[in-house]
Amino acid sequence: MTRRLPTNFVIGGVLVALVVGTAALSLVWTPHNSTQMAISNKFAAPSSTYWLGTDQLGRDVVSQLMAGARNSMSVALIAVLMGGSIGVALGLMASAIGGWVEDGVMRLADLGFAFPALLFAIMLAAVFGPSLGNAVLAIAFINIPVFARVTRGAANQIWTLDYVSAARAAGMNRFAISRDHILPNIGAVIIVQATIEFAVAILAEAALSYLGLGAQPPAASWGRLLSEAQTLMYLAPQLAIYPGLCIVVAVLGFGLLGDGLRDMSEPRLRRER
Amino acid sequence: MPDLSRTLTITTLALSLGLGLSTASASADQIVIGLQQEPTSLDPTADATASINGMLTMNVYEALTIVAENGEVQPNLATGWEVSEDGLTYTFTLAEGVTFHDGSTFDSEDVLFSFNRAMAEDSVNPSKAKFATIDTVTAIDPLTVEITLSKQDAFFLFNMGQGDSIIVSEGSAETNATAPVGTGPFKFERWTRGDRLILVKNPDHREADNVALERVEFRFISDPAAATAAMMAEELDAFPGFPAPELLPQFEADPRFRVNIGSTEGEVILAMNNAKAPFDNIDVRRAVATAIDRDEIIDGAMYGQATPIGSFYPPHGTAYVDLTDAYPHDTDKAREMFAEAGVEGTTMTLRVPPFPYATRSAEIIQAQLSDAGIDARVENVEWGFWIDEVYSKKNYDMTIIAHTSPNDMGNFARGPDYFYGYDDPAFNDLWERIRTEADPEARDELLREGQRYLSDQAVHGFLFQLPLLGVFRTEVEGYWSSSPVVYMPLKGVSNGG
Numbered sequence: 001m002t003r004r005l006p007t008n009f010v011i012g013g014v015l016v017a018l019v020v021g022t023a024a025l026s027l028v029w030t031p032h033n034s035t036q037m038a039i040s041n042k043f044a045a046p047s048s049t050y051w052l053g054t055d056q057l058g059r060d061v062v063s064q065l066m067a068g069a070r071n072s073m074s075v076a077l078i079a080v081l082m083g084g085s086i087g088v089a090l091g092l093m094a095s096a097i098g099g100w101v102e103d104g105v106m107r108l109a110d111l112g113f114a115f116p117a118l119l120f121a122i123m124l125a126a127v128f129g130p131s132l133g134n135a136v137l138a139i140a141f142i143n144i145p146v147f148a149r150v151t152r153g154a155a156n157q158i159w160t161l162d163y164v165s166a167a168r169a170a171g172m173n174r175f176a177i178s179r180d181h182i183l184p185n186i187g188a189v190i191i192v193q194a195t196i197e198f199a200v201a202i203l204a205e206a207a208l209s210y211l212g213l214g215a216q217p218p219a220a221s222w223g224r225l226l227s228e229a230q231t232l233m234y235l236a237p238q239l240a241i242y243p244g245l246c247i248v249v250a251v252l253g254f255g256l257l258g259d260g261l262r263d264m265s266e267p268r269l270r271r272e273r
Numbered sequence: 274m275p276d277l278s279r280t281l282t283i284t285t286l287a288l289s290l291g292l293g294l295s296t297a298s299a300s301a302d303q304i305v306i307g308l309q310q311e312p313t314s315l316d317p318t319a320d321a322t323a324s325i326n327g328m329l330t331m332n333v334y335e336a337l338t339i340v341a342e343n344g345e346v347q348p349n350l351a352t353g354w355e356v357s358e359d360g361l362t363y364t365f366t367l368a369e370g371v372t373f374h375d376g377s378t379f380d381s382e383d384v385l386f387s388f389n390r391a392m393a394e395d396s397v398n399p400s401k402a403k404f405a406t407i408d409t410v411t412a413i414d415p416l417t418v419e420i421t422l423s424k425q426d427a428f429f430l431f432n433m434g435q436g437d438s439i440i441v442s443e444g445s446a447e448t449n450a451t452a453p454v455g456t457g458p459f460k461f462e463r464w465t466r467g468d469r470l471i472l473v474k475n476p477d478h479r480e481a482d483n484v485a486l487e488r489v490e491f492r493f494i495s496d497p498a499a500a501t502a503a504m505m506a507e508e509l510d511a512f513p514g515f516p517a518p519e520l521l522p523q524f525e526a527d528p529r530f531r532v533n534i535g536s537t538e539g540e541v542i543l544a545m546n547n548a549k550a551p552f553d554n555i556d557v558r559r560a561v562a563t564a565i566d567r568d569e570i571i572d573g574a575m576y577g578q579a580t581p582i583g584s585f586y587p588p589h590g591t592a593y594v595d596l597t598d599a600y601p602h603d604t605d606k607a608r609e610m611f612a613e614a615g616v617e618g619t620t621m622t623l624r625v626p627p628f629p630y631a632t633r634s635a636e637i638i639q640a641q642l643s644d645a646g647i648d649a650r651v652e653n654v655e656w657g658f659w660i661d662e663v664y665s666k667k668n669y670d671m672t673i674i675a676h677t678s679p680n681d682m683g684n685f686a687r688g689p690d691y692f693y694g695y696d697d698p699a700f701n702d703l704w705e706r707i708r709t710e711a712d713p714e715a716r717d718e719l720l721r722e723g724q725r726y727l728s729d730q731a732v733h734g735f736l737f738q739l740p741l742l743g744v745f746r747t748e749v750e751g752y753w754s755s756s757p758v759v760y761m762p763l764k765g766v767s768n769g770g
Contacts, residue, residue, distance in 0.1 A: 035640060035643075036640075037569075037573070037637065037640045039569045039572050039573040039637070040569075040572070042572075042573070056519070056573070057573050057636070057637065057640075058573075126655075126658070129652050129654060129658075130652070130653060130654070131652075212627075212653055216650075216651055216652065216653065217632075217635070217636045217639065217651050217653075218636060218639055218640060218651070230496075230497070230498035231497045231498045231501060231517040231519060231520055232519060233498070234520065234523050235519060
């Protein structure tokens with residue numbers, strides 16, 4: 001009998017597919033050039049040419065939202081990959097070596113947790129000027145301790161298993177064991193975490209761009225669109241609603257997908273709930 | 274998802290910090306004023322930030338003269354003056370019984386000290402050039418000061434009524450940057466950085482009986498949306514330099530508020546670093562001037578609320594010449610011009626201070642330059658960073674800034690040390706003639722020549738005159754509707770009652 005897929009996985013999957021699909025599509029096609037201004041045509045109503053109308057500088061809203069999706073996805077992907085690989089490597093190392101190395105990595109992770117991404121982004125912006133690259137770095141940075149902690153916890157469990165003991169007895173060194181036995185067995189945990197961190201990264205990018213610390217004009221970013229639309233709330237509230245909805249859809253999608261994946265990978269946990 | 278909520282908390286916190294304001298005073302002798310720009314120092318003799326003058330000059334600090342709303346120079350710390358036949362010697366009579374807020378007495382020694390400090394070799398005065406014509410400053414007696422000039426200076430009395438020529442006391446001059454001490458109708462009480470600055474009435478001031486306000490609070494709100502929210506909630510009584518022109522109709526329609534649209538002395542320019550390639554090449558500068566479309570910028574960034582300028586002189590001035598057609602907007606021609614100058618397709622940075630007029634213009638100019646084949650990278654930077662990197666260190670390609678000082682065409686004669694990086698002997702001579710021309714009509718003619726020259730040299734992209742967009746609660750009275758200077762004396766302002 002095939003098990004039914006968890007609802008959150010299905011809904012999350014559909015939302016994520018929508019966002020990722022839009023982002024991918026925007027690589028090859030958007031209805032208009034997302035940065036092309038036509039100031040005489042500002043605040044145009046939705047039409048067959050401009051499906052959701054135009055913004056305060058006469059740019060096509062749909063094209064901007066699509067470019068924003070691409071921006072969100074690439075930032076999240078790069079940041080999670082960067083932070084994730086460093087974090088996983090640190091976690092594996094901590095678990096494999098143990099002792100003061102493990103303690104040290106975990107205390108550093110605590111420190112990293114205590115350090116808000118926003119503060120780090122502001123610091124980077126102060127030193128190097130605000131840019132999307134710095135925002136990516138800041139988001140990657142907050143991902144390191146998250147992955148380090150999760151990896152170390154999961155890896156420690158595997159280390160206690162018999163086949164690992166057998167490998168050690170056979171004289172395999174700790175790094176080879178980490179690579180060949182530990183990592184493949186904690187892959188599911190890391191993928192679940194990565195999916196959830198994707199949602200966090202999208203939100204963080206939106207927040208940083210909203211505050212002017214992320215994507216710089218003319219690059220489209222949902223957060224930036226939201227902040228630009230703020231003073232236009234009386235004139236054109238839709239300009240704030242659309243990017244807001246996009247952020248909700250993307251964050252919700254990845255969050256649900258992550259939860260769903262966890263439910264599937266840890267059925268025991270699900271039953272206990 | 275604990276991490277998600279963590280991020281959310283951070284975001285909410287950041288938002289609420291920006292919007293978290295308590296309510297304004299309801300009583301008639303107090304006023305809460307919103308300001309877009311927070312300075313990094315409170316000493317106008319050391320820092321060119323306009324908001325220092327906006328808050329403190331003629332309120333906390335005073336100068337020998339004061340400029341009225343109509344641009345007329347009136348007595349202030351000097352109750353009167355005599356000018357010699359040759360126009361070179363000014364004898365000022367000082368007000369009697371004036372004390373600084375720290376209790377020390379004001380007399381001719383303070384005038385001497387302030388001028389010597391501003392004119393000194395190591396002076397950091399942002400307008401040092403204004404003092405260049407002064408030959409000697411002599412204290413005849415405690416209430417008389419004689420100033421001799423090496424050349425006639427048409428702007429001398431006007432310049433004596435500016436923030437950079439305030440009279441400070443020797444005992445407090447060094448600490449004015451954080452704890453301003455002056456002779457003005459208001460005393461500095463405290464400055465909470467990032468939040469507010471508070472002044473209280475000086476009961477010992479010679480005009481104290483005519484000052485309606487007991488307490489003045491300035492709140493720093495750089496975000497236009499937060500400014501709107503605070504004004505709408507009547508947490509503020511006045512926002513004299515309102516940053517979001519698109520919202521003015523909203524306030525106009527609301528009976529609780531009065532909207533003022535006036536003029537300022539602020540020429541908004543797309544400044545180019547003339548000392549640096551490619552802007553040391555006049556052809557490149559002219560190409561930039563051809564690439565930009567002022568009407569589009571004014572429409573998009575200012576919602577139509579600004580007058581275009583084609584040179585560096587305010588349209589409401591007596592000597593104004595309309596040069597907005599000097600480089601008609603033509604993208605194709607600009608592209609050719611860039612190509613001929615060999616800069617087609619190059620990347621340059623456009624470092625923009627955090628003022629909506631600048632950030633919004635930047636986005637449009639970026640698009641216009643991009644159409645003409647130039648990749649301008651917009652960098653929105655903090656004000657402190659701008660002052661330091663762009664203004665002081667001249668580390669920029671292009672920037673957008675309003676020059677709100679009056680009679681400031683002399684900026685172009687400030688030589689290679691000024692952030693323009695523009696050093697042109699021909700203009701230096703012309704400015705010298707303008708400055709020393711005593712006859713107003715002859716001077717206006719020279720000012721016209723100056724405008725034409727700067728436009729011809731396309732030193733910068735000249736964009737528009739910054740409007741004075743103010744939103745006030747209807748109870749607030751006495752605010753200037755147009756600003757001939759950078760300050761706004763609050764001694765004539767009241768808040769109903």
